[in-house]
Amino acid sequence: MRAPVSHLPLVATQLRYAAGGVAILHGLDLAIEAGPPLVILGPNGAGKSVLLRLLHGLIVPTGGNVTWSGEPGRPRGAMVFQRPVMLRRSVLANAAYPLKLAGQPRAARHAAAMAALDRVGLAGLATRAARRLSGGEQQRLALARAEATGPEVVFLDEPCASLDPAAARAVEAIIAGIAGRGAKVVMTTHDLAQARRLAGEIAFLHRGRLLEQAPAATFFSAPSTPEAAAFLRGELLA
Amino acid sequence: MSDLSLAFDAALTLVATGDETLSRIILLSLQVSISAVLVAALVGLPLGALLAVARFPGRHGIIITLNALMGLPPVVAGLVIYLLLSRSGPLGSLGLLFTPGAMVIAQALLIAPILAALSRQVLEGLWEEYAEQLRSFGAGTWRAVPTLLWDGRFALLTVLLAGFGRASAEVGAVMIVGGNIEGFTRVMTTAIALETSKGDLPLALALGLVLMAIVLAVNAAAQVARDAAVRRAG
Ligand SMILES: Nc1ncnc2c1ncn2[C@@H]1O[C@H](COP(=O)(O)OP(=O)(O)O)[C@@H](O)[C@H]1O
Numbered sequence: 001m002r003a004p005v006s007h008l009p010l011v012a013t014q015l016r017y018a019a020g021g022v023a024i025l026h027g028l029d030l031a032i033e034a035g036p037p038l039v040i041l042g043p044n045g046a047g048k049s050v051l052l053r054l055l056h057g058l059i060v061p062t063g064g065n066v067t068w069s070g071e072p073g074r075p076r077g078a079m080v081f082q083r084p085v086m087l088r089r090s091v092l093a094n095a096a097y098p099l100k101l102a103g104q105p106r107a108a109r110h111a112a113a114m115a116a117l118d119r120v121g122l123a124g125l126a127t128r129a130a131r132r133l134s135g136g137e138q139q140r141l142a143l144a145r146a147e148a149t150g151p152e153v154v155f156l157d158e159p160c161a162s163l164d165p166a167a168a169r170a171v172e173a174i175i176a177g178i179a180g181r182g183a184k185v186v187m188t189t190h191d192l193a194q195a196r197r198l199a200g201e202i203a204f205l206h207r208g209r210l211l212e213q214a215p216a217a218t219f220f221s222a223p224s225t226p227e228a229a230a231f232l233r234g235e236l237l238a
Numbered sequence: 239m240s241d242l243s244l245a246f247d248a249a250l251t252l253v254a255t256g257d258e259t260l261s262r263i264i265l266l267s268l269q270v271s272i273s274a275v276l277v278a279a280l281v282g283l284p285l286g287a288l289l290a291v292a293r294f295p296g297r298h299g300i301i302i303t304l305n306a307l308m309g310l311p312p313v314v315a316g317l318v319i320y321l322l323l324s325r326s327g328p329l330g331s332l333g334l335l336f337t338p339g340a341m342v343i344a345q346a347l348l349i350a351p352i353l354a355a356l357s358r359q360v361l362e363g364l365w366e367e368y369a370e371q372l373r374s375f376g377a378g379t380w381r382a383v384p385t386l387l388w389d390g391r392f393a394l395l396t397v398l399l400a401g402f403g404r405a406s407a408e409v410g411a412v413m414i415v416g417g418n419i420e421g422f423t424r425v426m427t428t429a430i431a432l433e434t435s436k437g438d439l440p441l442a443l444a445l446g447l448v449l450m451a452i453v454l455a456v457n458a459a460a461q462v463a464r465d466a467a468v469r470r471a472g
């Protein structure tokens with residue numbers, strides 16, 4: 001599944017972003033290497049979603065740049081948005097859509113999409129209208145759809161934000177599976193317990209600045225900034 | 239019995255017995271208007287989708303023009319096509335004037351702006367929802383057009399039905415370029431106009447009834463399509 005040529009590391013240099021005259025990210029340096037999931041933590045409004053969009057290449061930075069293995073290339077990786085858009089098509093057609101864009105012939109893309117659906121436990125719902133699925137099923141479909149092309153990096157924005165505990169556990173297992181096949185997972189979450197379970201590395205964002213980037217064990221046992229320590233105690237809300 | 243109710247009786251008999259003249263007129267009407275919708279859709283829907291997704295200089299002007307052309311009087315559409323197809327016109331050598339082909343072209347001209355303007359409205363909302371997701375998949379503007387056309391298919395069906403309703407109800411354009419030739423270019427609306435002025439009320443009434451029934455059926459179908467669109471949208 002994995003692309004033979006790696007485009008990692010993904011490096012952000014002095015990344016700035018402003019919208020409507022308001023600075024949202026203030027010159028952020030971040031290097032993302034192959035390995036276990038990188039979880040971006042931070043209070044609401046810290047700029048986590050904006051950072052994911054910049055890394056994925058959906059929006060253009062106001063300053064600084066993003067490079068993939070040293071090259072300022074085209075947008076790469078796949079992203080699952082906090083509220084994924086379900087195309088007005090069947091579950092199978094949703095999962096196959098990115099493969100269709102990639103020019104895969106019909107039979108091949110349907111086989112690959114079915115395999116991706118199978119991995120998230122949705123093969124049995126393949127012919128259903130995607131927009132009729134439950135919230136948890138839609139999230140799993142969005143993950144299967146992002147995975148269908150076997151991207152090297154998968155960006156996930158609050159993948160369990162509005163799910164009940166059972167659905168969230170299912171999604172977590174899928175994320176672990178994505179990391180398990182060797183893809184780099186870069187995700188945001190507000191759930192500290194989930195971050196402990198999934199993260200290999202933590203990036204801590206606060207008010208548009210990257211305050212820490214550290215191995216998960218280090219971050220959770222010995223955060224190096226007072227803001228991160230307060231956040232871990234549940235005392236930092238914005 | 240009054241003249242009117244006699245005429246009404248005769249009209250119902252014509253419909254019930256499947257009168258041949260009546261049937262031929264109805265069939266030609268449907269053929270012309272459906273063909274016009276298909277021709278207009280070939281241009282109008284992609285244009286509407288492109289206007290929904292692309293931002294380019296002149297886009298606003300095109301949208302204003304289309305909205306204005308939605309109110310194009312049928313006789314003007316007929317006149318334009320007449321001038322193009324008349325023997326001395328630029329397309330006169332095609333010999334299309336006073337044929338069903340000319341009627342299809344005139345009605346297509348009449349409704350293409352309607353299809354483009356309405357489909358733009360419908361697809362703009364869909365694009366707002368889809369834009370970021372499609373960009374994440376790596377789909378550019380051009381690639382988004384067929385995706386929107388397909389995913390908006392139920393809503394677009396109502397657009398097509400609106401175009402068909404307008405085409406099948408108009409009389410001015412087909413009268414001018416078709417000439418209302420019996421057995422060849424006579425359609426429901428032109429026949430109603432002629433038979434009424436000749437005083438043959440039964441045929442005019444029978445055609446009027448059928449035309450009403452078709453318009454009602456089209457509206458019902460549009461409602462069904464709208465419901466389906468809502469259901470699919472979840
Ligand atoms: N397109 C935008 N226009 C204006 N402000 C924005 C835009 N996108 C995000 N913001 C603002 O930027 C800040 C960070 O947003 P976001 O990245 O969504 O935060 P997080 O995901 O960490 O909760 C918020 O204050 C938000 O209101």
Ligand SMILES: [Mg+2]
Binds near residue numbers: 048049050158
């Ligand atoms: Mg967010």
